[in-house]
Amino acid sequence: MPAASKSSARRQPARELVFGDLWEYDPAPETADPQIRSSYDLFIDGKFVPPAGGKSFPSINPATEKKLCDVALGAAADVDAACRAAQRAHQRVWGKMSGQERGKYLYRIARLLQDRAREFAVAETMDGGKPIKEARDFDVPMAAAHFFYHAGWADKLEHLAPGRTVAPYGVVGQVIPWNFPLMMLAWKIAPALAAGNCVVLKPAETSSITAMKFAEVCQQAELPAGVVNLVTGGGETGAALVQHPLTTKVAFTGSTEVGRRILCSLAETEKKVTLELGGKAANLIFEDAPLDQAVEGIVNGIFFNQGHVCCAGSRLLVQESIAEEVLARLKRRMAVLRVGDPLDKNTDIGAIHSREQWRKIEALVKSGVAQGAEMHQSACRLPARGYFFRPTVFSGVSMSHRIAQEEIFGPVLSILTFRTPEEAVEKANNTAYGLSAGVWTDKGSLILKMSRQLRAGVVWANTYNKFDPASPFGGYKQSGFGREGGPQGLLEYLRVA
Numbered sequence: 001m002p003a004a005s006k007s008s009a010r011r012q013p014a015r016e017l018v019f020g021d022l023w024e025y026d027p028a029p030e031t032a033d034p035q036i037r038s039s040y041d042l043f044i045d046g047k048f049v050p051p052a053g054g055k056s057f058p059s060i061n062p063a064t065e066k067k068l069c070d071v072a073l074g075a076a077a078d079v080d081a082a083c084r085a086a087q088r089a090h091q092r093v094w095g096k097m098s099g100q101e102r103g104k105y106l107y108r109i110a111r112l113l114q115d116r117a118r119e120f121a122v123a124e125t126m127d128g129g130k131p132i133k134e135a136r137d138f139d140v141p142m143a144a145a146h147f148f149y150h151a152g153w154a155d156k157l158e159h160l161a162p163g164r165t166v167a168p169y170g171v172v173g174q175v176i177p178w179n180f181p182l183m184m185l186a187w188k189i190a191p192a193l194a195a196g197n198c199v200v201l202k203p204a205e206t207s208s209i210t211a212m213k214f215a216e217v218c219q220q221a222e223l224p225a226g227v228v229n230l231v232t233g234g235g236e237t238g239a240a241l242v243q244h245p246l247t248t249k250v251a252f253t254g255s256t257e258v259g260r261r262i263l264c265s266l267a268e269t270e271k272k273v274t275l276e277l278g279g280k281a282a283n284l285i286f287e288d289a290p291l292d293q294a295v296e297g298i299v300n301g302i303f304f305n306q307g308h309v310c311c312a313g314s315r316l317l318v319q320e321s322i323a324e325e326v327l328a329r330l331k332r333r334m335a336v337l338r339v340g341d342p343l344d345k346n347t348d349i350g351a352i353h354s355r356e357q358w359r360k361i362e363a364l365v366k367s368g369v370a371q372g373a374e375m376h377q378s379a380c381r382l383p384a385r386g387y388f389f390r391p392t393v394f395s396g397v398s399m400s401h402r403i404a405q406e407e408i409f410g411p412v413l414s415i416l417t418f419r420t421p422e423e424a425v426e427k428a429n430n431t432a433y434g435l436s437a438g439v440w441t442d443k444g445s446l447i448l449k450m451s452r453q454l455r456a457g458v459v460w461a462n463t464y465n466k467f468d469p470a471s472p473f474g475g476y477k478q479s480g481f482g483r484e485g486g487p488q489g490l491l492e493y494l495r496v497a
Contacts, residue, residue, distance in 0.1 A: 028344055056072050114141075138183075160487050168196035256479070259275040472488040
């Protein structure tokens with residue numbers, strides 16, 4: 001090369017390479033057949049039945065914006081039929097059955113979920129937009145694990161409250177959200193059945209497919225008719241279920257706004273209510289924390305399931321002395337996160353669940369920029385079709401910013417700093433929510449101190465988003481009340497006298 005050319009080459013500014021410019025993963029699509037029907041009716045009294053009003057609504061794949069199937073729109077008459085079927089099943093069969101026999105059915109359901117794991121994982125990914133590796137490795141195994149766990153408790157209920165008498169409520173009304181459809185179903189149905197109750201459950205309108213496939217599992221397991229009933233529909237369907245006179249226990253997981261309305265509507269009744277609502281969790285990073293491990297925990301805490309997690313670590317509180325280093329490492333880690341086809345096994349972040357949710361995330365991100373926070377986004381390529389959003393981090397955030405106070409429910413992280421443990425606790429607790437928190441430090445004494453002072457139902461130490469059926473989960477303040485999982489969650493489905 002001539003000398004002038006060499007000099008010119010040296011003077012050219014270096015271009016920052018974007019992940020994928022020089023090489024790219026080969027596509028690794030999941031090929032299992034999800035076996036999704038073209039349409040789903042309601043599941044009442046052990047059978048699929050058409051809705052009373054004859055109406056249905058489409059279920060949309062958020063990654064492609066294409067219709068997957070039609071789902072029945074349940075009305076008040078359908079809810080009434082389902083509640084009456086549940087009452088008959090409880091009075092004639094399930095309520096009289098021994099705990100040992102009930103446990104056999106739960107074990108059977110758990111094994112069938114394992115047998116059909118790949119099918120359920122693909123259906124969950126197509127319906128919800130989450131990466132297949134998350135549905136495959138977390139959602140479906142965790143759903144099966146909850147049925148296994150509660151099957152073991154079915155004949156040991158007297159040990160939950162020694163010296164006292166326990167009895168089922170009878171008919172339980174349950175409403176679940178769209179972010180973890182199958183897992184939330186398992187969290188609700190497994191303890192209810194183990195305790196001797198019968199269930200009427202309403203899945204989320206935008207993610208009903210795996211719930212209706214679960215109805216097929218109930219038929220395969222030869223579960224007695226009426227023990228589990230599934231009524232799909234929108235908010236009006238859920239309201240009819242919550243207010244139905246035969247439901248003596250109501251369990252709801254969803255937004256704080258809807259939870260507040262449910263609580264007000266039931267204030268003058270004697271119904272037992274448990275609510276698992278929104279969150280704005282703080283993830284605390286102290287200067288002695290293992291930073292590489294902490295950065296992985298930060299990524300898992302906010303980008304898991306596109307941030308569609310009520311306990312997402314959406315507020316990162318970093319000790320001031322390491323704030324710049326943590327941000328630099330986090331930006332490097334974000335640069336290699338793959339956003340794209342949820343059915344590709346290489347994908348880290350899938351599609352936002354719906355257009356409506358995408359617009360909410362976009363609006364809150366714009367508010368963060370308008371209020372002066374500094375935005376950092378991954379430079380990844382986004383698919384031309386579908387609801388996708390780049391991993392986003394804001395630095396320079398103050399407690400008054402909307403992005404620090406409101407639940408975004410998306411892949412957006414706000415970074416705040418602190419100097420002392422006391423300041424960290426004050427900022428972490430300065431929220432209307434109280435569902436979860438994370439603490440990263442090398443000092444065991446500091447972990448114990450933080451866990452006592454943080455006003456959160458779950459506090460993770462040097463990890464984040466770890467769940468187990470034997471561990472109770474729930475919140476304080478506007479994150480709701482009651483627990484799911486463990487003996488505490490099972491007691492929520494029993495009258496104790």
